[in-house]
Amino acid sequence: MDNLNKFFRGKKVFITGHTGFKGSWLTSVLIKLGAKVCGYSKIDEKKDQYIKLCYSQKAKNIYGDILNYKKLENSLKKFKPDIIFHLAAQALVSKSYSDPYNTFQTNTVGTLNILNISRNLKNLKCLVIITSDKCYRNIEIKRGYKENDILGGDDPYSASKAAAEIIFNAYNKSFYNQRKKLGIATTRAGNVIGGGDWSKDRIIPDCIKSINKKKKLTIRNPNSTRPWQHVLEPVFGYLILAMKLYKKPEKFTGSWNFGPLSNETMSVKNVVDLLFINLSLEKKILIKKGVFKEANLLKLNSKKSLKKLKWKNFWNMRKSIQETAKWYKGYLVKSDIKKITNYQIDEYLKLYD
Numbered sequence: 363m364d365n366l367n368k369f370f371r372g373k374k375v376f377i378t379g380h381t382g383f384k385g386s387w388l389t390s391v392l393i394k395l396g397a398k399v400c401g402y403s404k405i406d407e408k409k410d411q412y413i414k415l416c417y418s419q420k421a422k423n424i425y426g427d428i429l430n431y432k433k434l435e436n437s438l439k440k441f442k443p444d445i446i447f448h449l450a451a452q453a454l455v456s457k458s459y460s461d462p463y464n465t466f467q468t469n470t471v472g473t474l475n476i477l478n479i480s481r482n483l484k485n486l487k488c489l490v491i492i493t494s495d496k497c498y499r500n501i502e503i504k505r506g507y508k509e510n511d512i513l514g515g516d517d518p519y520s521a522s523k524a525a526a527e528i529i530f531n532a533y534n535k536s537f538y539n540q541r542k543k544l545g546i547a548t549t550r551a552g553n554v555i556g557g558g559d560w561s562k563d564r565i566i567p568d569c570i571k572s573i574n575k576k577k578k579l580t581i582r583n584p585n586s587t588r589p590w591q592h593v594l595e596p597v598f599g600y601l602i603l604a605m606k607l608y609k610k611p612e613k614f615t616g617s618w619n620f621g622p623l624s625n626e627t628m629s630v631k632n633v634v635d636l637l638f639i640n641l642s643l644e645k646k647i648l649i650k651k652g653v654f655k656e657a658n659l660l661k662l663n664s665k666k667s668l669k670k671l672k673w674k675n676f677w678n679m680r681k682s683i684q685e686t687a688k689w690y691k692g693y694l695v696k697s698d699i700k701k702i703t704n705y706q707i708d709e710y711l712k713l714y715d
């Protein structure tokens with residue numbers, strides 16, 4: 363861990379979407395590593411959740427829309443980041459059906475804005491763009507998608523993430539290859555779980571909400587399998603990638619998968635069963651047919667990241683569910699959730715020692 367500690371201490375890191383589920387954990391880890399963090403997110407329900415989870419006063423927090431080009435540009439020019447992580451997005455498949463226009467706009471034009479502004483940021487050494495495992499054309503193959511597989515997306519969210527990847531590729535090939543000291547990358551991770559996610563139509567938040575409201579839990583696709591992983595797994599992937607990109611931009615520029623262990627699969631139903639066992643609670647489930655189309659099988663192949671970045675999968679699916687349950691157990695009994703988050707980060711950091 364010395365490496366990450368040494369590397370991020372004092373670095374200026376700009377994070378878009380820092381108030382979101384992944385953004386809050388990424389911000390918390392970077393604060394712990396001693397980075398100077400500036401976050402940029404729009405004002406929405408995520409802000410309060412972020413403030414509850416993260417020692418947010420230790421970061422500079424800017425509230426603005428990623429589509430507001432001038433505000434984003436001014437914020438970046440003023441902060442002068444060494445590193446940017448771009449996470450801001452409309453991140454839900456379900457919402458992409460009810461609001462496709464906003465999904466496409468936020469996820470494509472948002473990424474375009476970051477890429478275009480970053481071209482002229484003198485201090486910038488690396489830019490990491492978070493897209494999704496859903497950017498691949500999903501033909502439900504068992505081997506898992508590799509970074510050079512064909513992009514696709516049958517729903518607005520997945521297509522918007524594939525489109526962001528195409529924009530990235532064009533900017534990389536057309537403009538960034540002339541700035542040899544700047545590394546840029548996209549990352550594709552799986553279905554992330556962990557404390558502090560309250561998003562609609564995601565299975566863990568749905569479970570906790572059903573417990574809170576003492577209502578039956580509705581599951582739409584009980585047999586679907588997803589690349590479940592704890593949020594800290596891809597977050598550490600992003601950090602390691604940023605460090606390598608910073609040091610050797612030409613070698614590490616490109617796209618990277620950060621999925622769970624390749625031999626692991628778990629259905630939605632199994633995840634729910636395990637979560638309730640770990641929470642020591644009885645569950646009441648209602649199975650309903652899904653209202654929107656989602657793929658049944660989605661797998662990532664992360665061999666490139668494991669081999670070339672020396673990224674590791676430390677927490678398997680069972681452990682990830684256990685840690686997630688611990689966090690929400692603390693939340694349900696009104697413990698200090700900032701402390702739980704930080705404790706889990708400390709435990710995870712030890713694994714990199």
Ligand SMILES: NC(=O)c1ccc[n+]([C@@H]2O[C@H](COP(=O)([O-])OP(=O)(O)OC[C@H]3O[C@@H](n4cnc5c(N)ncnc54)[C@H](O)[C@@H]3O)[C@@H](O)[C@H]2O)c1
Nearest residue numbers: 379381382383384403404427428449450451453494553554
């Ligand atoms: N959570 C997952 O399982 C998962 C899986 C694969 C990829 N991703 C990707 O990871 C990233 C983070 O996901 P998350 O789960 O933390 O999402 P989230 O919905 O919890 O957070 C989204 C963040 O983006 C911000 N945002 C949304 N629209 C914005 C706009 N117009 N301007 C400025 N900020 C805006 C929100 O305020 C919030 O900070 C996203 O790009 C998402 O597509 C997530």
